[in-house]
Amino acid sequence: MENKIVFFGDxxxxxxxxxxxxxxxxPALIKVRLKKLGLNYSVINAGVSGDTTASALSRLDQALxxxxxxxxxxxxxxxxxRGISPVVILSNLQLIISRVKSTSPSASILLLGIELPDWAxxxxxxxxxxxxxxxxxxxxxxxxxxxxxxxxxxxxxxxYDGVHPLKEGYQIAAENIWPELYRIIQERxxxxxx
Numbered sequence: 001m002e003n004k005i006v007f008f009g010d011x012x013x014x015x016x017x018x019x020x021x022x023x024x025x026x027p028a029l030i031k032v033r034l035k036k037l038g039l040n041y042s043v044i045n046a047g048v049s050g051d052t053t054a055s056a057l058s059r060l061d062q063a064l065x066x067x068x069x070x071x072x073x074x075x076x077x078x079x080x081x082r083g084i085s086p087v088v089i090l091s092n093l094q095l096i097i098s099r100v101k102s103t104s105p106s107a108s109i110l111l112l113g114i115e116l117p118d119w120a121x122x123x124x125x126x127x128x129x130x131x132x133x134x135x136x137x138x139x140x141x142x143x144x145x146x147x148x149x150x151x152x153x154x155x156x157x158x159x160y161d162g163v164h165p166l167k168e169g170y171q172i173a174a175e176n177i178w179p180e181l182y183r184i185i186q187e188r189x190x191x192x193x194x
């Protein structure tokens with residue numbers, strides 16, 4: 001049986017703004033690394049631009065039908081930009097995590113956290129900052145605290161909107177995710193979970 005990694009997220013996974021998301025998005029870059037290392041995983045990009053934690057819930061079953069070995073969850077940026085309450089974001093992400101655990105109990109879950117850009121500080125910043133670490137701890141799942149580290153807020157690495165990375169920014173983001181993902185893969189191989 002083929003091992004699948006599902007990247008479930010928004011435009012940051014879909015590769016919004018890239019000339020060729022099929023080769024330059026984060027899932028595409030991870031796929032290249034897996035292949036280079038001879039790791040037999042297929043990668044599914046289930047990123048949809050504009051998705052919020054609420055709208056993503058409606059398409060979760062479709063992603064879970066893929067029977068993921070590893071489920072990578074990246075959502076919350078659009079909620080923040082729309083001023084959705086941190087309580088609602090936390091609740092929706094918890095629903096997604098719970099559904100993954102009940103539908104695919106052997107799947108490993110990796111949560112991708114986002115640090116809010118500097119311009120957002122002061123605007124409910126404190127309420128948002130603990131969401132991802134709280135969820136990771138509560139659910140005993142893996143976490144990349146800030147997958148846009150060294151990308152977010154750096155003008156030269158982002159599109160004119162200041163939100164979406166350029167190709168180089170996506171490359172750094174993929175590098176930020178890789179160590180934790182690779183650790184999960186090695187752990188799964190050690191436990192021999194297919």
